[in-house]
Structures are given as C-alpha cells and as structure tokens.
Amino acid sequence: MQESVTQAATTDQSQEHQPGRGRLGPLLCWAVVFADIGTSVYYTPGILYVTVGKLAGFFVLLTTFVFILLTLKYAEVSARFPQGGGVVSVAAHALNPWFGALGGMFILVDYFLTAALSCLSGIFYFSVVFPVLGPNALWITIAVLTLLGILNWIGITESATVSLIGALIAFVSDLAILVTVFSHISLAEALHLFASMFAGNAVTPVKLLVGFGGAFLAFSGLESISQLSPVMKTPRKKVAGLALLLVVVTIGLTSPLLTTFSTLLQPQEATDPLKNSQLVSLLAGHWGNIWLQSEVAISASALLVFASNTAIIGAYHVFMALSRMEFLPSFVLKRNRLRGTPHYSIALATGVPIVVLLLVHGQLDLLGDMYAFGLLGAFSLTCLGLDVVRWRERHAARNRAAALAELRESQQNGHVSREAELALTAESGLALNGHHGPQSSRQSTHGEIVESSERSYEGWRGLWYTIDFYLGVVTTFLVTLAWSINLVAKPLATAFGGSVALLGMGVAFYNYRSHRLMGRLPVPVTTIEDHLHGSILAVLTANNPHNEDVIRTALQSADGRPVVFLYVGEPRVARTPRLFEVVDPYLEDEQAKELFGKAESQARRAKISTRRYVYRPYEPGTIARVWQIVHPHDTIVPADEVPRIEDINPDRISYEISPGGGMQVAHMVKRW
The missing domain is CATH 3.40.50 (Rossmann fold)
Structure with a gap:
C-alpha cells in the first residue's frame, strides 16, 4: 500500500479508538432501548387480558426469566457484530446469506407492526386527556404516521438524548404509579391479589403454552440493542451488558407489577374495548389523582409515537441493508436530490403500517396478535445463529487444544514434530488475534464474527463458557417454542407475517436470479474459524x-x-x-x-x-x-x-x- 494510505489508516485507527467520541455509553444505550421496550407495558396488559384474562401478570412474570436469558445473548450479539443489523448480520454470517434475508423479513414484520401498534396505542392514551379523539383514533393514527414519514423524508434524526429524557420520564411515571398503588394496599393485600389470579383459573398445559407465547409482547424492543452496535462506545460487550442490566432492572421492576395491577384492580376497564387500551393511565387515576392520570397519558402517548418513529427509521435502514446485500432492488437505496434521504425506503417503512391499520380496522388486540410472528421469529433466528457461532468456536478450540497437547508432549520427549510446529504456529496466531495481541478482533468494525482464538475454554473461565453455551441453547429452545406456539395459536399473525416474509423472499430470489443472469453473482463475506491447510x-x-x-x-x-x-x-x-x-x-x-x-x-x-x-x-x-x-x-x-x-x-x-x-x-x- 502507498504511504498516504498507511497514514490515513493510522489516523483512522486513532480516531476509531478515541473514547466517547460521539458514541453511546451504557446510560444512553439503556435510554434508547427502554424508550422502545418500555412502551410495551402500555398496551400489553390489555392485549394479554383478552387472551389469558387475570393471568396476564403471571405470564409476564414467567416470561421475564426467559427475557433475562435473552439479554445475555443480545449483549454478545452487540459485541460480535459491531456493524449492526442484528438478526440480519447474525443469520447471514452464522448460517447462510439467505437466512440473513429471512431474518430481515422477520424484523421488517416486527418494525411494521411496532409502528402501527405503538402509534395507535399512543393516540388511545392521548384520548384519556382529550376523549373526543377516541372515535377517530384510526384516522388520526394514519395522519400521524404520514407526518412521521414526511419528517423522515425531510431528514429528522433520532436523538439518544431525547430518548434519555423520554425514558426517564416514563420510568419515573411507572414508579410513581407503583408507589401510589402500594400506598393504598398493604403487602398482605398485594400477596392476596397475586394469589387471586389463579382463583377459578386452572392453568392447563394449553393455557400455559399460549400465555407463555403471548407474554413475549411485553419485551418487544429488546432487538434494538443489537442495532446500536455501530454507535456504542468500546468495549461493546461491556457497554451492552451494563445497558441491558439497566433494562432488566427497570423492566423487571415495572412490567410484571403494572400488568398485574392494571388487570386485577380494574376488571371492568379491562373488558371495555376502549379503556382496555388505556389501563396504565387509568390505574394512575384510580389510585392517584387526575394529574397523575393525565401525566401518564401524555408521557405514554409521546413515548409511543416516538417508538413508532424509531420503528420507521429501523425499517428503512433494514431495507437499505438488504438492498446492499443485493436481495432487494437497487431503487430502495435511491436518495432524493432535495433532502438526500432514501425516499423509497421511507415510503415503504411508512406505507406498510398504514395498510396494516386499515386491514385490521384499528383493532389493537389484532395488531398485538400479529406482532408475535416477526418478533419471535427474529428472536429465534438470532439465538440459533449465535449458538452456531459458539459451537464453531468450541470445535475450533478443541482442535487447537489437541494440537497444543501434542506440542507439550513433543517438548517433554525432547523433540518437536511437524504437528507440534503447526500447533506452535497456531499459538503465535492466537497472540495476534486474541486478548494478548496488539490487534484484538473484538475491536474490528467490519462485521467479522469474533475468532475462536479469543476464548480460552480451560479452567473456571472455560466452565463459564460451557454453562453460557448450554444456557444459550436452552434460551433458543424456549424462544423457538414460544414462536411455534404462536404460529398455531395465532393464525392471523402467521398469515400476515408469513405472507410478508414469503413476498420478501420472492423478491430477494428474483433479484438474485436477475443479477446472476447478468453475470454478477451476489457474494456475501464469510468467516474463518480455523485453519484451511493446503489452501x-x-x-x-x-x-x-x-x-x-x-x-x-x-x-x-x-x-x-x-x-x-x-x-x-x-x-x-x-x-x-x-x-x-x-x-x-x-x-x-x-x-x-x-x-x-x-x-x-x-x-x-x-x-x-x-x-x-x-x-x-x-x-x-x-x-x-x-x-x-x-x-x-x-x-x-x-x-x-x-x-x-x-x-x-x-x-x-x-x-x-x-x-x-x-x-x-x-x-x-x-x-x-
């Protein structure tokens, strides 16, 4: 390479590793994720009550434990795939590029329904303060989504600082509701309330499975942490881990309790078609006062619309990534000359949620059911991809361990065989690519999966990696089980999500075939976990x-x-x-x-x-x-x-x- 190129690379490296330069630390990452996942509590109680009744709080609490396991995997995904893309990057690198495309379709379904569900729910909450909006919620939602599309066309950008303000207001409001409720009921009454969930409600195996699958709606938004990888401070795994620890604490404190209180303390409101979508705000008014009710309604409405805009931004970035991977037509990448924004991608990201709202006639519970397909599909594919990466690492590590054992035996016998020399060379390779070398592949930003040389599977550290691996397998099984349940129990979700995924994959196949006929084959980058001898x-x-x-x-x-x-x-x-x-x-x-x-x-x-x-x-x-x-x-x-x-x-x-x-x-x- 020329000297000027080397100098540019050195300058780039120094800037890349400057701490805190325009990047997000744990608190801001928490804010962006909580501003998404924290909105789920506003619509989950009502939607889940329609399916499982008074057991809504129990199932959210039950699913919280799987949610904690999921956060461990997503923290690792954020570190391993610093280019972002979440399930698209994981599935493409770990399994096959076509699985990456499929993961993209799943996350697009998730984003479409997030935009529709969050925006509609936000209008319902705003109608607590202005009841006249309630009967026209559908058309107002469509107008708001159209406005968000126009703002994105103009060039509006997400702000982590705005997310922090919104997340803090929402979290403090949630705590204020819980403090207000606990100031009116004793601990004994609260425990009796939890016990009353099961009165006359036998938890049959079918109900257990359906409730478990449906309760994942309470944790939609977790996937956004993997989309933040490019803007995280380093080390990413530590930042993502701390951010998700904050998410677990804040969601764990609020979501199960608010779902339980919203459904059990307001049985009449929970069965009312309109009030069912305003339960958290009504809970604040019932046990607090009109001011708390109004504050919760306004802050919830603002945060829900903000989450809807986040989904639109996430969707059009996925569209662009799939187009760059050559699965979608190149027109998706085109930017308008006036504002320089990808207007076709933005139009798709805004238009599809509007069509969905019209198809379901603004029924919140139907949107909640449809949500399951993309959300759990993306969770399942991400978990499976990470398990495959970990398994490859373990396999490569065992090969290296065997080679090093041969090296030690040869040294003890006083001679070094050709196989031992190979092991010694491999060990020097570890120094270049592992924690002890000057260039750690964890710091790379080109999207390569972390090499297996970064991990030692010996001693206590090796024991933890083994436990972590099998916990990950269990997590994959539980999430895939929940997805499978929803595929059967929620046929509308399966029909919609399956149709979108099939349509998207059809477009991807046609686009791929067109490139092939023109003599250009779309080729994804691959990874090297181990040596390719004789190559x-x-x-x-x-x-x-x-x-x-x-x-x-x-x-x-x-x-x-x-x-x-x-x-x-x-x-x-x-x-x-x-x-x-x-x-x-x-x-x-x-x-x-x-x-x-x-x-x-x-x-x-x-x-x-x-x-x-x-x-x-x-x-x-x-x-x-x-x-x-x-x-x-x-x-x-x-x-x-x-x-x-x-x-x-x-x-x-x-x-x-x-x-x-x-x-x-x-x-x-x-x-x-």
Missing part, C-alpha cells in the same frame, strides 16, 4: 488493475484445494454513524462486491468446492492476520505488492506470468 490465499487490493489476474492464477493453481479470496479495501473513514444504521464497509464497497462476484462465477466453472470470501478494510498488518488464521500453503499477490506485505514469512517466493499473459504474480509458499 490458496488470493490477495486482492482496492483499485488494483491486476486483481483479475490474481483470481485467474489462484483458480488455476488450486487443483481442487480450498481458495480464500481476501479483499483489502480502502481505510475506514472515521465518522459517527446514525442510530440504527447498518455500517458494514463491504456492503458499501461496490468494487469489492463486483470482484467477488467475478471470482465466484469463475470458481464455480473451475469446480472449486471450498471457497471463502474475506473482506477487511486496510490497516497495518491486515494481510498477515488473515494469513495467520488461514494457514495457506500458497499466498498469491501481484508481484509489485510483495515488498509492501508485512509480517509474512514464506519458505520461498516464486514468480509467474498470470494466465493470459496479463502480469507477473508472486507465489508466497509456506510449508506449515
């Missing part, structure tokens, strides 16, 4: 006119062996991303995507069964770190790049003219 590493660099010569040489030299295509992109441009933006350099690098597409097309013709595509923005030592992970037999680079490649120690270097006589390429051969 070919083809190094491609930005703006290099000889990249295609490297591709042809690598494929001709492969002879059936695995080929890893490494594209070293331009240095990252230091900037603070917007909230909910998916920041993946590869998705924005058209040259890299086009080159990988050509490589994939030629690799298929050459019948190369194992091929990987790795993308890394340039920084010093980039090629060497990938080289250490892959352990290739042959590294192929343009001949003029050899002097600029650092920290690679091949056994020999040979040169040849590339197929077709295009240029001279170098083979850097290593016998590991």
